[in-house]
Structures are given as structure tokens and as C-alpha cells.
Amino acid sequence: MTATSIFVNLPTNDLDRSKAFYEALGFTINPLFTDENAACVVFSDNIYFMVLTREYLGTFTEKQIIDTKTHAQALIALSRESRDEVDAVLAKGLAAGGTEPRDAQDYGFMYSRDLEDPDGNVLEFLFMEQAAAEQGPEAYLADQAQAAQSATA
Structure with missing residues (x-):
């Protein structure tokens, strides 16, 4: 059975600043899931933060960000x-x-x-x-x- 992975989606106003912040904490950025709209921050083998521009996060929900x-x-x-x-x-x-x-x-x-x-x-x-x-x-x-x-x- 495959372990459950957790993806937490967080809004950001400055994607580059967010990537630098999470890298400074010791986490890595997965380049395969990172572009101008989002960055995949790897916390562990099963926990990831998707840091998304506010505009891009808005495409995943009808709710206000x-x-x-x-x-x-x-x-x-x-x-x-x-x-x-x-x-x-x-x-x-x-x-x-x-x-x-x-x-x-x-x-x-x-x-x-x-x-x-x-x-x-x-x-x-x-x-x-x-x-x-x-x-x-x-x-x-x-x-x-x-x-x-x-x-x-």
C-alpha cells in the first residue's frame, strides 16, 4: 500500500521570496513541480507545501483567498x-x-x-x-x- 502524501497549498505574494524562506529553513524545492506560479517545498518523503501565487491559488477554488x-x-x-x-x-x-x-x-x-x-x-x-x-x-x-x-x- 502506498503511503498517503500531504500537500498543503499556501498563498504567497512573492514566490521567489517564499522559495528562499523555505530553503533557509532547510527544506528543498522540487524543480519538477515548480514554475512561475508555484513552488513545491519538500518537507519530507510524504509532506509537501505548494506555495502558490495568490492568483494561481484562486484558480483552484471559488472561495476568496x-x-x-x-x-x-x-x-x-x-x-x-x-x-x-x-x-x-x-x-x-x-x-x-x-x-x-x-x-x-x-x-x-x-x-x-x-x-x-x-x-x-x-x-x-x-x-x-x-x-x-x-x-x-x-x-x-x-x-x-x-x-x-x-x-x-
Whole structure:
């Protein structure tokens, strides 16, 4: 069975700027699916962002293409292997012209930071403790509290 691939379509006002931004984050552009209207940003073997000029994206829908600087349609969350990797990708994104619209969120079991690309599309990079992903956050935090209590007793 072939694995499902995910293609996220994002509007841009400046295709060249968007390509440079995503390449600065460490992702590649697939030239076979890139032209003057769109760029295929390869995140992984199964995840791709199609960064499309606003005009070209409009040919795929009858709905209004929103202004991503002032409106949110989706927040795209991408996991990383560690908190350090979250911080590293944010540093790259900020250096490449992105912005961080809010402070880092640290829930103990999960750490996340938001990055807006130059067009205002929001990418959330996060790290979650594997045990929290397997048990659920409440059970993980209860186990952590119990372990801390046992260590001080």
C-alpha cells in the first residue's frame, strides 16, 4: 500500500521570496513541480507545501483567498525531535524574514513555537515527549508528579 502524501497549498505574494524562506529553513524545492506560479517545498518523503501565487491559488477554488497577514485559515504543526531542534528551526526562520507572533508555549510534555512566513502563513514547530504522545498528556504529567514526589520522599 502506498503511503498517503500531504500537500498543503499556501498563498504567497512573492514566490521567489517564499522559495528562499523555505530553503533557509532547510527544506528543498522540487524543480519538477515548480514554475512561475508555484513552488513545491519538500518537507519530507510524504509532506509537501505548494506555495502558490495568490492568483494561481484562486484558480483552484471559488472561495476568496484570505489575507494571511490579518486572517488565519489554518495553523500547520510540524514536529521536531527535540526542543533544541524547535529553537534551531525558529532561528533559521527568523533570520530568513519570518516572525514569531507569540511567545514559546511550554506545557511540560510539549514545547512549541510559532513561525510566520513572510506572507503570514503560520507554522508551528513542536516537540512532544514520546511518553506523553503514548499515554496522553494528563497521564504523563501525573506520572511525572508521582516520580518527583517519590524522589523527594
